[in-house]
Amino acid sequence: MLKNQRGLTLIGFLVVLAIVGFFIFIGMRLFPVYQEYYAVSSAMNAMQQEPGVAAMQPQRVEELLFRKFYISYVDSVRREDVNFSRKGGYKMRVKYEVRENLIANLDFVAKFEKTVSLDGR
Numbered sequence: 001m002l003k004n005q006r007g008l009t010l011i012g013f014l015v016v017l018a019i020v021g022f023f024i025f026i027g028m029r030l031f032p033v034y035q036e037y038y039a040v041s042s043a044m045n046a047m048q049q050e051p052g053v054a055a056m057q058p059q060r061v062e063e064l065l066f067r068k069f070y071i072s073y074v075d076s077v078r079r080e081d082v083n084f085s086r087k088g089g090y091k092m093r094v095k096y097e098v099r100e101n102l103i104a105n106l107d108f109v110a111k112f113e114k115t116v117s118l119d120g121r
Contacts (some may be wrong), residue, residue, distance in 0.1 A: 029108070033098050036074055036114045040094060043068035047092065048116045061079040061092065061118065089119030 008016070047065050048055060057066075062082055069077060081096040095113040102108050 026102075029100065029102055031112075033076075033100060033110050035096070036076060038111075039072035039074050040069070040077060040112070043072055043074070044092065044114055044116045046092060047074050048118060054089065056118075057091075058090065061090075063090070089117060091117050093117055102116055 001119040006076060037096070043065060046068060047061060050064070053061060061084070062079070065082065066079070074077050076098045077096050081094055083093045083095070085091045093113065095111075097109055097111040099107055
């Protein structure tokens with residue numbers, strides 16, 4: 001009679017529930033970091049499409065970019081994380097990292113980098 005019974009015991013169910021809960025918790029901690037990167041990427045792409053951006057000075061472009069960051073609630077990018085280079089037109093690069101607490105004294109680090117061309121195309 002016991003050979004025909006199938007299913008998950010209570011202890012097995014709790015183990016599966018704990019594993020699923022752990023991965024949901026990790027996802028909840030990582031989602032805001034990647035959502036912020038998407039906002040950074042969207043703001044940079046919007047700056048690339050901005051009319052007359054090729055003729056603007058880098059300081060003006062940086063000012064407009066940080067206004068877009070303010071609207072999008074981007075807090076991780078600092079002014080020193082934004083660099084401009086002039087190789088075949090202006091290129092804007094944002095390179096930053098986010099350090100967040102995961103559990104107790106365990107942290108995670110996420111590094112992001114994106115470059116867009118500001119040549120007006």
